[in-house]
Amino acid sequence: MTSDFNWNHYLPLYAKHYVIQHLYTAYSKENYAHPEQLATEKAASFSAHIEHAELFYQQSSHSTVYIQPVLQFYGLIHLLKAAITMKDPFHPEKSNQLAHGVSSRKIKKKQFSFLEDTVKIQKHGLYTTFSEKLLHCTPRTTTCDMQQLFKSLHEPYPSVHTLQAHYLILYNLSMLARYETEWWHRCMTYKETLDYPVIKSFLTDSAHQVPEEMMKFLLE
Numbered sequence: 001m002t003s004d005f006n007w008n009h010y011l012p013l014y015a016k017h018y019v020i021q022h023l024y025t026a027y028s029k030e031n032y033a034h035p036e037q038l039a040t041e042k043a044a045s046f047s048a049h050i051e052h053a054e055l056f057y058q059q060s061s062h063s064t065v066y067i068q069p070v071l072q073f074y075g076l077i078h079l080l081k082a083a084i085t086m087k088d089p090f091h092p093e094k095s096n097q098l099a100h101g102v103s104s105r106k107i108k109k110k111q112f113s114f115l116e117d118t119v120k121i122q123k124h125g126l127y128t129t130f131s132e133k134l135l136h137c138t139p140r141t142t143t144c145d146m147q148q149l150f151k152s153l154h155e156p157y158p159s160v161h162t163l164q165a166h167y168l169i170l171y172n173l174s175m176l177a178r179y180e181t182e183w184w185h186r187c188m189t190y191k192e193t194l195d196y197p198v199i200k201s202f203l204t205d206s207a208h209q210v211p212e213e214m215m216k217f218l219l220e
Contacts, residue, residue, distance in 0.1 A: 005208040007058070009215060013050045013082075019043045026086040038089045046085050050218070053078035057207060066188050068203050069173035076170060076210050080130045080163075083217040087133040094124075101125020102168060104175045112183055114195040118145045119172050127167060134217050135161050144168055150198070166210050169202060 012018045020039045023046060027035035056075030060068045084091050092098055103120045120143050121127060131139045144160070149169050152160040176184050187195050 005057070005211045007054050007211070009219070010050055010054060010211075013218065014047055016043055016047070019047055023086065023089075027089060030087065032089065042085055042089050046082050049078040049082035049085070053082070053211075057211060060203075060207060065200060065203065066184070067177060068207075069170055069177045069199075072203065072207060072210070073167075073170040073174040076167060076214075077126065079211065079214040079218070080126060080134075080167075083214060084130060084133050086218070091129065091133075096124040097126070097129055099125035100171060101127030101129070102171050104172050112180075113193065114172075114176070114187070115146050115150075115198065117172060118143045119168050120144075121168075127164070130167075131161075131164060135163065137161075139164070146172065150202070153202075162209070163213055166206055166213075170206065173199060173203075 013022070020036075020043045023039035023042055024035050027038050032038055053075045056071045056078065060071035060075065063071060099122065101122050101124060103122060105118060121139050121141050123141050128139055131137050146169065148157075149160065149165045151157060152165045153162060157165075187193070187199070191197075
């Protein structure tokens, strides 16, 4: 798989002078005191998140599908952290904000199907933080199933934003790739169920859609 997303769109966010001005504008808009000082202090961290995100996604585009979910999930995390930095230079203020903010079922059924799997949204963590600061909504601590999330990518769904769906799906796939090794290997190798084409197609699309969607928050 090779993502056709053009990472040159993000090149301005590598330049220190541009980033300081960019953050200064953002912090002034949010009415923070001493926006120029804050922008100078956060510029290096902001650019580092952008660079790490690109590295994860570029590595994913040259890697086997077996590890793509892990690479893409952490690429998305860095893009989200950069976008949150634009809204809140003091994030994170609490240790619970460092968690992913979502959990998956630890014990899988014998005839496990990814499309029937679920994830549980937690009260605190990155998921809630980016939902509140970027999407201006407070998610409920509820359970989401994969079929519902996939549907939300292709048709309007009132309670799930595209970024939220990508985050939750990538999180669950990364957990499978890391901790459900036997099932993941069978799925990726033998392709016996509908899970494989759905997962493969999603990873191909997400590698382009996520960085493109995040441009709205990072280059506004």
